[in-house]
Amino acid sequence: MVATVSKGRTARGRRASTTVALLAATVTAALAAGCTGQHTPADDGRGRTQPPTSPSPSPDQSAAAGAPVLAVKIDNVPAARPQTGLRSADVVYAEQVEGGLSRLMAVYASQLPKSVGPVRSARESDLELLRQYDDPTLAFSGAQHKLLPLIDKAPLTAEPPDKADGAYYRGADKPSPHNLYLHPARLMPSAPGPEALTNGFRYGAAPAGGTPDTSATVRYPSARFDFTWSEDRHRWLVSMDGTPTVTTDGKRVTPATVVLQYVKVRKSAFHDVLGNNTPYTETVGSGRAKVLRDGKAYDVDWKRANATDGTDFTTGDGAPVNFAKGQVWVVFVKAS
Structure with a gap:
């Protein structure tokens, strides 16, 4: 069935929380599908009532109290599949991008996978979407030159590849630009825990x-x-x-x-x-x-x-x- 829904209203207050600045070297390179003027690295080519995600984090992924979530922009064209690390996300957002294609944003709090990707470029609407999370870290491969100042001013930690030595790598399983992957542990020492999911769920x-x-x-x-x-x-x-x-x-x-x-x-x-x-x-x-x-x-x-x-x-x-x-x-x- 094609989804349809009826009209209505909602209301709720959001809990403000204090977050600790994330450690980290981080995110982005790789030409985004249909994105212009991106900076890329020299090698071009992540409700509060109960933890939402299972399985539980391993000991080396124990929650870092007060730390922010990790959000990763993930390529979703057929050439980018199968993706890596998608099952470990607490929340996956799907949005429409240029040419009527789709892109994913995976949000990690309960656990950090060893690898995530392929990583792709950010979009303007990502900045509004992520405002509901406290000081999130955004991993992405790049963005249009005119968008970069908006990303720099946004209340998040932007971590593209040219800022994060050793956090990204090129896989051999897919052609560029669909082969850029992230090691989340290079951006944060451990998963922040489900308390970081300040999205109201x-x-x-x-x-x-x-x-x-x-x-x-x-x-x-x-x-x-x-x-x-x-x-x-x-x-x-x-x-x-x-x-x-x-x-x-x-x-x-x-x-x-x-x-x-x-x-x-x-x-x-x-x-x-x-x-x-x-x-x-x-x-x-x-x-x-x-x-x-x-x-x-x-x-x-x-x-x-x-x-x-x-x-x-x-x-x-x-x-x-x-x-x-x-x-x-x-x-x-x-x-x-």
């Missing part, structure tokens, strides 16, 4: 009601996401562009909760080398959403009043909507 028992639903599809002009409920795994199986989504270890990507969030997508002031406008996904505001969990679909409302607020998801009567414990995928869908 709540985890717990499912809301009342819901409609039995075992599949959902989201289509961008040049990309497609399919989510199919697996009763055996009690998870949603992800497929992209008609192909089951697996990571480089051969395992399926299986979020516990999928959110189809209907948002305004407008033109930005930026274009790629071919002249395609870069879409700007607005994540501050309010609108409809569909939450998929436990083999059911819930038509809910979302609200994020300010950029520094987390995102509230509520039922029609204003009750908070809990997500299932585990990874959450948020797919931004253009509202009609």
Whole structure:
């Protein structure tokens, strides 16, 4: 089914937290798909009620109290798949980029994988999306020259490859620019812990009601996401562009909760080398959403009043909507 949802409102206050500045040398190089004027390295070529992600961090990944999340921009064209480290993310955001293609942003708090990638370029709307996290670290391969000053001024730690000696490497499994990978441990000594997920998500028992639903599809002009409920795994199986989504270890990507969030997508002031406008996904505001969990679909409302607020998801009567414990995928869908 193509996801549709009904209208509503949400309200919630966001807890402010004090964060410790991240250690780190960091992030970016590699030409972004459809991005112009990026700086690249010489070698061109990561609710608060319970921890959302399992498995638990290993001893050497113990939580660093007060530390910020790590957010990584991940390539999502067919040539970039299978990706690495995607299953370890607490939250995966999917957005539309130039040419109707898709790109992912993976947010890590509960655990840090050994490697993540392929890493690609940042977009303007990433800065607004990340404001709900306290002082996040953003790993990305580069950005348009005109966007770089905005990234520098944003309340985050920007870590592209030219700032992080030894944090990035080129893999031999894919051609450039789809082969840039990140060692998260080179940017932070340990996972910050689920307390760093200041995005407003709540985890717990499912809301009342819901409609039995075992599949959902989201289509961008040049990309497609399919989510199919697996009763055996009690998870949603992800497929992209008609192909089951697996990571480089051969395992399926299986979020516990999928959110189809209907948002305004407008033109930005930026274009790629071919002249395609870069879409700007607005994540501050309010609108409809569909939450998929436990083999059911819930038509809910979302609200994020300010950029520094987390995102509230509520039922029609204003009750908070809990997500299932585990990874959450948020797919931004253009509202009609």
